[in-house]
Amino acid sequence: MSYQALYRVWRPQRFQDIAGQKAITQTLRNALVQEKTSHAYLFTGPRGTGKTSAAKIFAKAINCPNLKDGEPCNECETCRSITQGQLNDVIEIDAASNNGVEEIRDIRDKAKYAPTSADYKVYIIDEVHMLTTGAFNALLKTLEEPPKNVVFILATTEPHKIPLTIISRTQRFDFKRIGIRDSCERMKYILDQEKMAYQEEALTVIARAAEGGMRDALSILDQAISYGDDTVTVENAMSVTGSLTQELVLDYFDAIIQHNTEKGLSLLQNILAEGKDSSRFVEDLILFSRDILVYQQAPQMTDLLEGANVDEGFKQLSQTISANQLYEIIAILNDTQQEIRFTNHAEVYLEVATVKLTQLAIAQINNAAAETPSVNENTQIERQKITDLEKELIQMKKQLQEIAKNGGTPQPAKKAPKSVNKPGNNQFKANTTIIYKVLSEATKENLAQLIDIWPDLLNMLSVTQRAIMKASTPVAASPDGLIVSFEYDILCQKATNDTELLEAVSEDLRRLVGYSPNMVCVPSEQWPTIREQFLKQNKDLLKKRPVKKSSSTSIEQHETATATANDYEQENLASLESVLPETEEEETIVTEAMELFGKEMVEVKED
Structure with missing residues (x-):
């Protein structure tokens, strides 16, 4: 047969x-x-x-x-x-x-x-x-x-x-994409039944190249077996898939850290001379950068790595390179990946990318200083906090004295917004105008629908786009707009500036749900403040609605009016009930009645 x-x-x-x-x-x-x-x-x-x-x-x-x-x-x-x-x-x-x-x-x-x-x-x-x-x-x-x-x-x-x-x-x-570990286990079982020799690292290389498909993994395994004369080795798997060994990747990153352009270009020429695929080369570098980021944030969760081997060289690199450098590296590689898709001279773009990477003007010592404030800076921050609190107390005392002079009853003071002065704080600023427009048209059904298909959307994006969007969550949606919260400011800014990513999200959403809302990015730290301000503005508008006054207005009538206002508010803000927080201050019924109808029109009846 x-x-x-x-x-x-x-x-x-x-x-x-x-x-x-x-x-x-x-x-x-x-x-x-x-x-x-x-x-x-x-x-x-x-x-x-x-x-x-x-x-x-x-x-x-x-x-x-x-x-x-x-x-x-x-x-x-x-x-x-x-x-x-x-x-x-x-x-x-x-x-x-x-x-x-x-x-x-x-x-x-x-x-x-x-x-x-x-x-x-x-x-x-x-x-x-x-x-x-x-x-x-x-x-x-x-x-x-x-x-x-x-x-x-x-x-x-x-x-x-x-x-x-x-x-x-x-x-x-x-059916989900099959993980690297599950693919390797299945290939081990098959090779054991076929009584063929193999190296486990080679199976990891094959599983990573298969990108979650078991049939693709077995097809590549077939090629590796034929290439290696019924033996599956790391070298054979690398040759068949066009992937890079971890040693080559570590040498390339070493040239980046040392700003050694000559070494980086020399390594690139050797890699291309061996017949490595240009697209696979960039893909391996992006995935390796991602693995370093994951290992830096969660060293114990090695099962999340896409295929990197946590050896001494990998650990040393993760301690040497900073997160900001990795962000820049991923951004440059992402641009290069897009450029080589539409050219016949991919090596030119790879050489340009190598020059950019090896000339990154981000020194490790500067990053450490920026990320960890000195003792003097900490002291200055604490002193500034104390000064702000003293000013707030003085202002509150003046307000209480003025209220006492006028014979009024002191009202609970509103909380002043917290302000923390961080040195060198240059965070991304969300576009509140567009966000408010989306919130005014947002519906609970649109948000629930997009949350349900969000994992499918991420799977439809490219690897680099998926890396940017991985720490994102939809928080509000309308038929024409989508607000997405990002855990990191730098990823939020990159997503906002990436026109191709925004277009890809809009197009993929059209395929998944039948309409294509425009995505608006907001850092997760800023989102609670923005949505609270929007709710307050809308509630202020509701309170300014004309209410017909009556000389016999009582607390019972006020409760009816308040219920009507609440019904109106829920009707207009039903789309926001899952995303907008409750207000921190709740006034009593008497206080609300006084604000709505005036002190002279309110009669308090004792039970």
Whole structure:
């Protein structure tokens, strides 16, 4: 028999063989054991993550007479026939080439007939998003009122192209990108069964190049095996994928830190001379920079690293290079990555990037001084705080004295805004005008919808764009605008200045939700203050509404008026109820009545 690719030979035959999708496989197994299966399923996710394999395993399990713990036996005649694709009751259809109305009508008509040899007739429609509008309409009625003993499994990589009427009639399972660790474990198992020698570091290189696809990982593994004569080594994996060894990356970063342009250009020429791919070179540098940042912030969470090996060289580099330098490096590499996509002379842009990187005018000693204030600076900050508090106390005493002279009752003093003077504080300033406009039109439904699809949006972005947006959260949304909070000011500023990123977010949102709001960036530290100021401004406008006065106004009537005002306020600010905080000061009913109607119009009745 001729040789078969690894991904065909080792296609999963049980749910437990599917790598990296434990939540999905466990749910399907439990549904089979409890006999609570649905009539229609929708499997979505990137390519090579196990959607079609899971559909075939489900078709075997639901028809297997020897089902055990939700797993098919793979030994009975039914299981073997499904594995070989010979069972007439399990029909697999490629929607890319059978996307017309007639094909779906044929499925609808044949689905009415009972299965011939199995308990259930299973239709697996792959790449279902390729169906035409008419075909979807023909399928809709069947999904709404399915025949008995018929199960539909729809698989797609682009769920946003499927009508919501179809999605609502299915159980949806989102297959995620397979992590590096899960990919490596699966490849180890296969190589052990094939009795082939390998190095674990080589499998990490392959898994990282596969970008979350198990099928891609096995295809690259096949190439590495052929390249290395049935042996998988780090060198072979690097050659097949065009990746860099960590030693080369560390040498390149050493040239950046030492501002040694000559060494950096020499390393670049050697790397390109070995046939390394330019795009892969930039991608590896960006991911390595990201790994250093993660390790600096959370050294104990090494499982978050994308593939860097935490050796002595890596630890020493993480202690030497600063976060600000890494921000600059990622920004330069991101620009270079975009430029080399549309040129035939990628090496020129790589040389320019190397010169920029090795001439960064950010010294480690200056960064340390800027990040850690001296003892004298700390003393000055404390003294300034004490002076501000003394001024605030003096001002409060004067206000109390004036109120006492006028015979009035002292009102609770409003809290002065906190001001902390930090040396060299040059934080990003959010555009409050645009933010206020978005908040005035924001709805709770828009925000909930965008929060739900936010992980899918990040997966659609490029690696560098995803690095910028990873620490972001949508906090308010309208049909035309989206406010996103960033944990770090520098990432917020980069996102605001990155026109291509803003356009990509808007376009991807159009694909996911059907409309394309413009993204506005705001630092997470500034967001509570901005939204509180917006709420106060809107409440002030509500209090200024004309209210019809009456000489017999009582506390009971005031409560009615207050309730009406509150209803009006909720009606106009319903879209903000999930994002705007409550005000810090709550006045009593009597005080509110005096402000609304005047002291002479309010009569206080004692119970």
